[in-house]
Amino acid sequence: MDYPKLGFKCGLEVHGQLDVGKLFCECEGRLRKDKPHFTVNRKLRAMAGESGYIDAAAAHAQAKGLRYVYEGYNDTTCLVELDEEPPHTVNKEALDAALTIATILHCDIADYVQVMRKTIVDGTNVSGFQRTSMIATNGYIEVGGDKISIIFVGLEEDAARRTAEDKETVTYRLDRLGIPLVEIATGPDIKTPEQAKAVALAIGMLIRATGKAMRGIGTIRQDVNVSIKNHPRIELKGFQDLKSMPETIKREVKRQQEVLYKKEKLESHVRNAKPDFTSKYLRPMPGSARMYPETDLTLIPISRDKRADIEKRLPELPDVKFNRLLKAGLNDVLASQVLFDDQFAYLHKKFKKLDPKLIATTLLSTQKEARKKADQDEGNFQQEHFEEIFKLLQDGKISKEAVLDMLVEVAKGETVASAAKKFKLMSDVELKKEIAKLKKKFAKVPENKLKGIVIGNLRGKADIQKIMKFL
Amino acid sequence: MAKFAAGDFVRVSGRGFEYTGTVMPSQDENITILKLENGYNVGIVTKRIKKPHIIKRAKQSTPVLSKVKSKSGLPKITIITTGGTITSRVDYKTGATHSLTKPEELIANIPELTKLANIKIISPFSQWSEDLTPQDFQRIADTAAVELNKGASGVIVTQGTDTLHFTSAALSFMIKDLSKPIAVVGGQRSSDRGSFDGAQNLICAVHYCLSHIAEVAIVMHANTDDDYCYALRGTKVRKMHSSRRDAFRPINCLPLAKIDPKKGVEILAKNYNKRTDKTVKADTQLEPKVVLIKFFPGLKSDIINYYIDKGYKGIILEGTGFGNIATDTWIPTLENASKHAIICMTTQTLYGTTNNHVYSAGVREEKAGVIHCNDTLPETAYMKLMHLLGTNKNLNEVRKQMTQNLVGEINTRIEKNSFLY
Numbered sequence: 001m002d003y004p005k006l007g008f009k010c011g012l013e014v015h016g017q018l019d020v021g022k023l024f025c026e027c028e029g030r031l032r033k034d035k036p037h038f039t040v041n042r043k044l045r046a047m048a049g050e051s052g053y054i055d056a057a058a059a060h061a062q063a064k065g066l067r068y069v070y071e072g073y074n075d076t077t078c079l080v081e082l083d084e085e086p087p088h089t090v091n092k093e094a095l096d097a098a099l100t101i102a103t104i105l106h107c108d109i110a111d112y113v114q115v116m117r118k119t120i121v122d123g124t125n126v127s128g129f130q131r132t133s134m135i136a137t138n139g140y141i142e143v144g145g146d147k148i149s150i151i152f153v154g155l156e157e158d159a160a161r162r163t164a165e166d167k168e169t170v171t172y173r174l175d176r177l178g179i180p181l182v183e184i185a186t187g188p189d190i191k192t193p194e195q196a197k198a199v200a201l202a203i204g205m206l207i208r209a210t211g212k213a214m215r216g217i218g219t220i221r222q223d224v225n226v227s228i229k230n231h232p233r234i235e236l237k238g239f240q241d242l243k244s245m246p247e248t249i250k251r252e253v254k255r256q257q258e259v260l261y262k263k264e265k266l267e268s269h270v271r272n273a274k275p276d277f278t279s280k281y282l283r284p285m286p287g288s289a290r291m292y293p294e295t296d297l298t299l300i301p302i303s304r305d306k307r308a309d310i311e312k313r314l315p316e317l318p319d320v321k322f323n324r325l326l327k328a329g330l331n332d333v334l335a336s337q338v339l340f341d342d343q344f345a346y347l348h349k350k351f352k353k354l355d356p357k358l359i360a361t362t363l364l365s366t367q368k369e370a371r372k373k374a375d376q377d378e379g380n381f382q383q384e385h386f387e388e389i390f391k392l393l394q395d396g397k398i399s400k401e402a403v404l405d406m407l408v409e410v411a412k413g414e415t416v417a418s419a420a421k422k423f424k425l426m427s428d429v430e431l432k433k434e435i436a437k438l439k440k441k442f443a444k445v446p447e448n449k450l451k452g453i454v455i456g457n458l459r460g461k462a463d464i465q466k467i468m469k470f471l
Numbered sequence: 472m473a474k475f476a477a478g479d480f481v482r483v484s485g486r487g488f489e490y491t492g493t494v495m496p497s498q499d500e501n502i503t504i505l506k507l508e509n510g511y512n513v514g515i516v517t518k519r520i521k522k523p524h525i526i527k528r529a530k531q532s533t534p535v536l537s538k539v540k541s542k543s544g545l546p547k548i549t550i551i552t553t554g555g556t557i558t559s560r561v562d563y564k565t566g567a568t569h570s571l572t573k574p575e576e577l578i579a580n581i582p583e584l585t586k587l588a589n590i591k592i593i594s595p596f597s598q599w600s601e602d603l604t605p606q607d608f609q610r611i612a613d614t615a616a617v618e619l620n621k622g623a624s625g626v627i628v629t630q631g632t633d634t635l636h637f638t639s640a641a642l643s644f645m646i647k648d649l650s651k652p653i654a655v656v657g658g659q660r661s662s663d664r665g666s667f668d669g670a671q672n673l674i675c676a677v678h679y680c681l682s683h684i685a686e687v688a689i690v691m692h693a694n695t696d697d698d699y700c701y702a703l704r705g706t707k708v709r710k711m712h713s714s715r716r717d718a719f720r721p722i723n724c725l726p727l728a729k730i731d732p733k734k735g736v737e738i739l740a741k742n743y744n745k746r747t748d749k750t751v752k753a754d755t756q757l758e759p760k761v762v763l764i765k766f767f768p769g770l771k772s773d774i775i776n777y778y779i780d781k782g783y784k785g786i787i788l789e790g791t792g793f794g795n796i797a798t799d800t801w802i803p804t805l806e807n808a809s810k811h812a813i814i815c816m817t818t819q820t821l822y823g824t825t826n827n828h829v830y831s832a833g834v835r836e837e838k839a840g841v842i843h844c845n846d847t848l849p850e851t852a853y854m855k856l857m858h859l860l861g862t863n864k865n866l867n868e869v870r871k872q873m874t875q876n877l878v879g880e881i882n883t884r885i886e887k888n889s890f891l892y
């Protein structure tokens with residue numbers, strides 16, 4: 001398809017959850033499946049603003065007598081989420097992460113950030129508004145040699161999540177409300193559906209590169225704005241994974257072509273992306289929401305010192321890091337698997353003499369295998385366990401082969417120190433003595449089989465090459 | 472640097488930035504705030520703006536509001552607004568907060584009110600609740616009395632919540648022969664948001680004003696849910712939380728009534744004054760030289776002498792527990808002070824009553840002339856003493872009345888479940 005000829009216009013809005021606690025209170029930002037500890041019943045009113053205008057959606061909900069039930073937890077919900085206490089000052093880590101992203105994206109950063117109240121009256125925000133802020137504008141990202149403009153970097157609160165609904169009530173869980181979201185919006189510069197995926201991937205990696213991104217499905221969400229010549233803008237949202245993005249966009253372009261051909265009514269609207277690459281009408285494009293300053297918070301100054309500090313602490317960019325890991329000896333698969341693994345980064349830095357491949361496989365697969373062997377579902381491995389084992393390995397006290405066995409013992413509840421006694425490497429003298437003992441014991445066994453027996457008996461207690469040498 | 476006025480549509484640029492937007496009011500001239508076309512505000516260090524350009528000067532706009540028409544057959548209710556969150560309005564364009572002055576503005580936000588009654592709004596003044604003076608309490612009481620005698624079914628007083636219970640206590644004492652309901656109401660959430668609690672409070676207050684209860688009551692959220700309000704007796708209520716919707720709690724008693732915004736009033740109290748046709752009188756003289764002092768370990772009794780020297784006529788003490796103070800150092804001071812002023816004792820526990828018999832300290836206080844106010848709340852005792860000293864020249868009579876129940880401020884029996892209700 002000739003996308004330039006079609007007048008293809010495409011831009012992205014990427015939202016990434018940050019794993020740094022909530023944006024305006026000190027609650028943990030954790031999604032929960034256990035039974036909520038309490039519920040609160042609320043209603044939202046349609047408030048008249050300037051010129052007596054009342055939000056139609058809110059008036060409708062109010063007329064229906066819709067009630068909102070909010071589910072909370074004593075230990076992870078406080079009065080701020082319940083709209084019973086003003087917001088606390090902005091989460092510093094979240095702000096730093098947003099500033100870091102804005103800096104990497106070559107943006108103009110605001111001198112003062114003003115937190116805004118964006119009126120939202122569907123109940124997803126207990127207060128009736130979402131707190132949102134603009135951190136920076138006017139940047140760019142280079143993807144595959146193309147410069148894609150970044151028009152907005154923002155920091156805002158995530159909404160409560162819907163857990164149930166009937167005619168009179170909608171139930172929301174407050175665990176998600178207030179989790180910081182960094183929002184990055186590109187200009188309509190994306191040239192092809194494939195490029196949309198590449199840009200989304202690059203922005204997603206950048207969010208993760210801050211080391212503050214939340215992990216798991218749904219933690220980074222993409223909205224795609226797409227249109228062709230003569231067709232109004234359509235927003236596609238709800239992508240389950242990035243793989244489906246190009247095909248979904250392609251089909252949307254085809255749909256728009258058909259709509260134009262059939263001369264159907266044109267309306268700018270939002271569509272939900274489905275797993276089969278089609279999309280379904282969701283709602284009309286919302287008008288610009290009423291936005292006004294959050295009067296409970298003061299302007300947030302972004303000083304020159306702050307900017308300098310952020311620049312000094314910029315994280316290694318994902319592609320640079322990937323190449324560094326390849327150079328260190330990891331293959332493509334391992335490198336991409338541990339690209340954002342903090343534990344790997346820490347251990348790799350601490351045990352420079354150890355093969356990074358060994359560290360990576362220990363974290364990715366060996367520990368799982370050990371748990372299985374020990375018949376333990378739940379991992380009880382701590383960072384210290386890996387550190388102690390790698391220390392023994394680096395000091396030549398245990399062999400590579402012993403790592404799995406050691407982890408099995410630890411999984412069973414042993415300490416690393418006591419496990420080490422079992423798998424400590426033998427001195428040459430001890431090894432020779434042991435080999436002699438085994439040779440004597442299995443004197444009648446043919447030579448080729450004897451090798452296997454000896455190695456089997458001494459595995460993990462001595463380097464295999466050495467065993468072969470002494471045999 | 473360029474001189475912009477709020478509302479101007481401008482383009483500004485400097486090193487590392489270029490913005491186009493509308494100038495917003497800024498509290499600091501060193502910071503220029505622009506509302507960009509995406510709706511967001513951005514703050515710019517004013518001196519960093521090198522190229523200012525005004526695209527369009529501000530245009531004055533006035534909000535258009537539909538007129539409120541009175542309906543025949545509906546009772547009349549007067550709302551006296553005095554400022555505070557409940558009658559403030561956010562200018563969504565600038566973010567500035569204004570006080571509502573026109574009834575149309577309040578009605579626009581809470582149209583339900585007009586279905587229940589014909590609403591008249593009087594705004595004698597507008598200020599923060601902590602700035603209220605004795606003169607302000609007098610104006611509120613005078614206005615309320617006039618409105619009730621002019622045929623209002625009830626009067627609603629709105630103000631900032633922080634001192635709502637001072638106002639409700641003041642009105643309780645100042646308006647004599649109260650024959651109709653007076654509701655004192657506030658909002659804990661601002662009126663710009665969908666979660667504005669003041670709307671339910673006002674709707675419930677209107678219901679209260681149509682009820683049979685002829686008492687001053689604070690009408691606010693009963694709990695954190697948006698389900699119903701309580702009417703709480705004006706002399707036995709206190710703000711017990713700085714921010715929650717249900718901050719106002721009854722102390723040493725239970726609510727007068729539960730009010731559902733849809734279903735109306737359900738009276739809970741067994742004893743209450745009932746509506747009559749009697750004319751009400753406002754007896755609004757207040758003695759301003761009254762002070763409320765909280766005792767704490769280490770507090771020197773000099774503070775008493777300070778006020779006596781300043782000519783204060785009344786001192787309300789918040790003692791510990793049963794109404795105790797550091798006896799040995801304080802008794803001689805109080806003994807002398809009570810010759811010049813009326814000294815009353817309340818308890819800083821708020822719940823429970825003072826007692827001057829359990830400990831020798833209490834007995835000595837009594838001898839020193841300190842009057843125990845039983846379970847009168849400190850703030851209520853303060854308003855009561857101001858009122859009594861303002862309206863009664865006979866000091867012995869004032870002393871006597873401080874120990875007597877006038878308008879529900881003293882309980883002879885305290886029910887078990889009234890604690891932390």
